[in-house]
Amino acid sequence: MGCCTGRCSLICLCALQLISALERQIFDFLGFQWAPILGNFLHIIVVILGLFGTIQYRPRYIMVYTVWTALWITWNVFIICFYLEVGGLSKDTDLMTFNISVHRSWWREHGPGCIRRVLPPSAHGMMDDYTYVSVTGCVVDFQYLEVIHSAVQILLSLVGFVYACYVISISMEEEDTFDFIGGLDTHSYYQDHVELKPVKPVEISNDIDSEMRLLNLT
Template sequence: SYCCLKELSLLSLERQIFDFLGFQWAPILGNFLHIIVVILGLFGTIQYRPRYIMVYTVWTALWVTWNVFIICFYLEVGGLSKDTDLMTFNISVHRSWWREHGPGCVRRVLPPSAHGMMDDYTYVSVTGCIVDFQYLEVIHSAIQILLSLVGFVYACYVISISMEEEDTFDFIGGLDTHSYYQDHVELKPVKPVSKGVTIQKNINPSNLAKTNQT
C-alpha cells in the first residue's frame, strides 16, 4: 500500500507539472487535491490512522470518476470536444502541453492573418507527432485509474485489518476489565494472631498439670 501511494504521488506530481505548462486549470486543481489526499493516505498508512485511509478511499472514487471524464473528454465521447476551453475554465485558448511537444512533434508558427492573433493556436502548425496529444492524455488518465484502483483495494484491506484488531482489542479489554474487577474486590483486613495465644491453644491441659506437679 505504501509503495502504491508513493507511485501515485510521483505520477500526480509529474502530471501536475505538464498541466501547469499547458495552463490546464481544471486538471491542476484536481491534481493538487489528489496530491494532498495521497499524502494523507501515506501518513495514515505509516502512522496507522484508519480515518485518514478512509478519506483516501472516498477520494479515490471521485478521482477515478474524474479521470474517466478526462478520457471521455479527449476521445470526444458523448458530445464532448477536446477543442473547447473546458479544461482552462474558458480563461485562455491554451490546450494540452502535449499538443505541441509530444514525441516527434515539429512546431511551426505560421504568419498571422489580419484578423488573427499570434497566440491563437490556429496559427501554430504541428506535424510529425508519433502519438497524438489526446491519446497521451488518455494514457495518463488510464494509468491514474489503474493505480488508484490498486490503492483502493489495499486501503480497504488495511481498514478491514484495523477494524478486526479493534474488535479483538475490545474483547481482550473486556476480559481485562473483569479480571481487574476481581483483583480489586474489597478485602476486609484480618487481625494478626499473636504467638502467645497460638501456643496456649495448642497446649494440652493434661500436660500442663503434669508439668506443675513436677
C-alpha cells in the first residue's frame, strides 16, 4: 500500500516537473540562454526516464533520476547565485549564452508591467545600426523572476528526491521479502531438481494372438 502511494505521488511529481521544465525551456529559447537550454533538455530526458521507471517498476531508472535530481538542485542553486550576483558573479555577463551572443534573459524586456522602447544611440563613435533598448515600469525585475523559476525547480526536485528514495527503499524491501518466502528462487530450484522418469512402454500380451488362432481353427 505504501509503495503504491509513493509511486502515485512520484508519478504526479514527475508530471509537474515536466510541465515546469517545458515552460522554462520555452522562455530560455526566447532569450537564447544556451546553458539553461542544455540543462533543461537533459532534465526533461531524465524526468521522462524516471517517470517510465516508476510506471514500469524499474528501480534502476528511478536511481538515475535520483542522482540527476541532486545535480539539478546544484545547478539551480548556481543560477540563483548568478542572478543575485553572489560570490563575484555578475548577471550582466554572457555566461548563460556561452559567450556566443550578448542576449540576456527574456524576462528582462518582457516581464510583467515592463515597457520596452528601442532608442537610437546618442553617443558619438557608435555604429549607426546599433540601438539601445530601454525597459521601464517592471513590476518585478527579471533576475527575481529567474530566481523564482530556479526556486520552484529546487522545491520540486527536493520533494522528488525524497519520494524517489522512498520508492526505491520500499521496492528493495519487497524484493527481499519475496526472496525470503521462496519466490522465484524456490520455483526455479524445484524445476532444476525435478527428476524426469522415462515412460515405460506398455507390453501387449500375446493372449489376443492365441485367441485369434483358436477361432481360425474352429
